[in-house]
Amino acid sequence: MEITLDKLPMNEIGRVINLNVNNNLKRRLLDLGLTRGTEIKKLYKSPLNDPCAYLIRGSVIALRGEDAKNISVFYDCQSKLGGD
């Protein structure tokens, strides 16, 4: 199903569908290799819950929730037992 990146559960992997973000951020994310279909995994949260660190093509990148909200990903929750 399609969800926004900030809703992706911890330690789960999503595949990028769309980046509905401003041009500057889009450029940055594309530079980091976040193209359509790229796997993105949520790794850990900051102590104050925001931002979160994600694994993108081998590097760890921190993104704020308000930016993650604008990134839609495909998340296959059925494939994982106990997924919500």
Added chain:
Amino acid sequence: MGLTIKSTGNRLLKDELNYDDNCHVIALIGNPNVGKSTIFNTLTGLNQHTGNWPGKTVESASGSYFYNGNKYTLIDLPGTYSLFASSKEEEVSRDFICFEKHDLTIVVLDATIIERNLNLATQIIETKDNVIVCVNLMDEAKKRNISVNLKKLQNILKVPVIGTSATNKKSLDKLVKLIEKTCNDKTSKKMEFKYDEKIEDVIKKMTKTLDKYVITNTNRFFAIKILEDNKEFNNKIYDYLKLDETTRKKVEEVNLNCNTYLKINKINDYQDKMICSIIKRNSEIANEVCNASTLKISKTDKILTSKVFGIPIMILFLGIILWLTISGSNYPSFLLSKLLFSINDQIAKFLTLIHTPSLIYDIIINGVLKTLTWVISVMLPPMAIFFPLFTLLEDSGFLPRIAFNLDKLFNKAKCHGKQALSMCMGFGCNACGVVGARIIDSPRERLIGILTNAFVPCNGRFPGLIAIITMFFAAGSSFKSTIILTTVIVLSIITTLLISKLLSCTILKGLPSSFVLEMPQYRKPQIKKVIIRSIFDRTLFVLGRAISVAAPAGLVIWLMSNIMIDGSSILSYCTEALNPIASLFGLDGTILIAFILGFPANEIVIPIMIMGYMKTSNLTDYNSLVELKTLLIDNGWTYVTAICTLIFMMFHFPCSTTILTIKKETNSKLWTFVAFILPTLVGLLICFIINTIFSLI
């Protein structure tokens, strides 16, 4: 190697990028934090600021070395992810690569994330004729069981590929040889990249158009860029190609046609398409040359960023550093003062021996030398201890974690998360923090970062804070001092956040921009090298400033307290004139004068203050800070004076170097004035409130 003597202080004000014509100019470019500056330092023997966090190089630096009788000049460019620049320091790199003359471009890659690093590499290969691909951090890759097949990579890219570990000198010797070879042999045939059919159509058309007017090797690359339709950059290209007005119009016409052609063919996002095809082909290359590695997320990060431990651990780290600084500097301080005072005695004897006139004797011994002794013995040890410790943290990769943990707070203050990084640099040197604010892309948030940087105490203010705390609030106990100083630092961070919020809500209104921060893998710093290097650097730095600033200031304060007009010294006229104002804020005239004379360097404030008080007392020797306390109390200090001086030490106008740096960075007198007045007003306001409350009790 963290902050170095080159990256702090006055040197920040110089623009240096000079090279002569009879050398080979080599550009070093790569993603942020791949070790460009370390390679640069090793090859040129210079000390460019390095550290394990993305974005510390914000300005190009140049340096040279000689090999087999030829001169090679290296240009260390700020890290960039691609040639599609999106921030100020990335523009610097892009413009250098595109428009500045150089004989060779070295693209530095991180062996542990080859795939992403290839984006820049392939874009550069596409642009430039003479390219070396340098796969750095091979030792790290090996440690993490990542193997990179350099031969295969060379066959695919068709440019020389070399593996290095920047900390391993031998691998760099090979690089030097390869540079020589590549500089002399320019006929490399490189890989050609093809894009989607429709895009390839317009690129060809634009290249042909350019070919009509001007012949360069890089027309295809310029064609690709012109099609991106970025007005500002296109004008730079036209200027570079020296196209006249009519030609520009013709090129723009073709550009419009091409872009319409793309739209008709439903390609609305030319640039995105380009990047996507670059990424796709790089992912294929990476799969061929590199074994698929799973990134091990270190447990350290889970703990350092966990809800329960994250922030307490950061504060604990801060506490440990401060404790080492405070307790470590006691003994050296004592030794230094013994040594220096005995040297002073010898000089005094010598001066008497040669029958120096008593006036000159007094100026030298009681004015200049005594101030120097205070600065060196009380101020130098804490500075020389704090600095290497801070550098070790920086080199290990801890700073981005601090930014990560604190980002929510900066977000709430409506400013950029990377401000945490420039704030941290401020603890080393405020001028350096101000320059470091360039990593913040949005001008509004960058300005907030610049204006608030002086709200955290720099290295030069630490010794003063430590001295006051140790004397008045900790009764000489290092442990108590540490706790109090840590609290003071945390308060300074909170103030930074509050003032940032205030600025965001008033004169610098706006919404926070997006925040993308790469968290690098931890690296083991070269501990021994860092400690030796940075203690040495710091000592030289403080000694240099002591001679250039503290000695003249000592002279001034001596003259002020010894030139008599109507039976009173100039100093007492000044202090008496300032006293009524100063007492409103819990301070006194001498303290204010010390701060004013300390404008060029904060570390001389306390010594000047002592010199000012000394004219009435006869304290000549220094044994411990406790003795100093007696001097201060004799001159009317109370706990309120101590608290207020502490506060004012934290929040007052930044030193002259920082002010000049702010002027240079903002290019505005108004903002420089704001940067001067804002912390001063905040400091005075807090002092006023504290003083008023205490006088009511």
